[in-house]
Amino acid sequence: MTPTTILTIAGSDSGAGAGIQADLKVFAALGAYGTSVLTAITAQNTGGVDAVLPLPPRTVREQLDSVLGDFAVRAVKTGMLGTPAVADVIAEAAEAGRLPRLVVDPVLVSTSGHRLGVVEAVRRLLPYAEVATPNRAEAAALTGRPVTTVEETVAAAEALAAAGPAHVVVTGGDADAAGESVDVLVGGGATTLLRAPRVPTRHNHGTGCSFSAAIAVRLAAGDPVPVAVATAKEYVTRALAGARDWELGAGPGPLDHFGWSA
Template sequence: MTIAKALTIAGSDSGGGAGIQADLKTFQELNTFGMSVITALTAQNTLGVHGVFPQSLEAIEAQLNAVLSDIGTDAVKTGMLFSADIISLVATKLKEYKVTNIVVDPVMVAKGGASLLLDEATKALIEELLPIATVITPNLPEAAKIVGLKDITSLEEMKQVVVDLHKLGPKYVVLKGGHLTDGPAVDLLFDGKTIHELETKRIDTKHTHGTGCTFAAAIAAELAKGADIVKAVETAKAFITIAITHSLHIGGGIGPTNHAAYRRLANEK
């Protein structure tokens, strides 16, 4: 049996809702073989991040070499990278192994407000990782920080920012509009020529822990299976919308999305 392979390079969420745990669940649900390189351990639950413990460069490099020298991968998704040194190492290794289909989720801040990227690491992200990315998937606060804005407050501003982000080197940009408070949830996909709008009804729930990780992982899974970028993003949008709609009300804070909901609904049809 052959199966598409996807690798997540990200932090571990002990609460299971985000990070590599969310990525591996998403890969599995979308019929890809998931692998992981852990960049940091976090002590985390629905109430917040209670500790961040970055892994050594030696440990991260050993994981990357082990996976990429033997199994290889059809797509990579990066999440929490934390420091400039880790970003530089990951970028170097992805180029060394000639990895394609690189999905960069520029994780900066957790849902509860904890910083997951050191301030000095943003420069390395922009200069070393974005230029080799197939697609980047920032939310509005992340995009604003990357392009040097205070905030992004409208769809028209999003349309300008998505062009500015593309100039930094990624082949495609997906700008997530969930942080806008009015109207439907609109994401923008820019391919260098055309801005595609992906619109869904806004879901009234606080249980959205791990949505960014899950969305980017779903794109990676679809690219790994050979989908084009538009189809990959459309499937990922459907996957995360259903996962949020059927989110899990567990813990005392911001609960996780339901990674199994997409497959279960498909099987019921």
């Protein structure tokens, strides 16, 4: 059987815990064939981001045309866009209907605090998203309001949904919720709180990338958004737990994408 093809549009991670590398791992782990469009090259490891080199918009467009001209892409996810000009290239493709089942992971700040994206660039793309997946810090940057509690997370998700995406899920894995990881899903006239036990681990680098990549795979398989989001959350929770005792790098390390520790 021919595997389903998914496209990731994002930056690289030389430590392979996040970005393009993490997305391709998730696609493979969940049985999909991954293609990629690189937006930037980063020098990073578990300690942080040392350098970022955004690629020219023309190079991004050429990659996009090559992939979409040959593969029957069933879903697309975006991560780090790097510059407004690159965001314009992606938004133009989305507006033309070339990016089906679009999942926008608005990568603005890495776990080490480095600003990787541009807020306005992400806002340019949000109206075309079937699902947008900001974490609390990204939601705060996009809405200009504090997002530190579950109640504020709900308000931020509702505000972002009003900006155009069909669905918004604000992840709150580090929110104060009595040992729980609480994500807020808004869309289709409903607000849903997705709860899971918090996994105590330093290996959480690339959690957002992995979550959005898993959503894209499930959307391509035909799942409705609430089911895709819930399934992706279960996958990421398992991947966090699997890497809990790993010793990869000195800082926040990668997830167990393939269930090696199961």
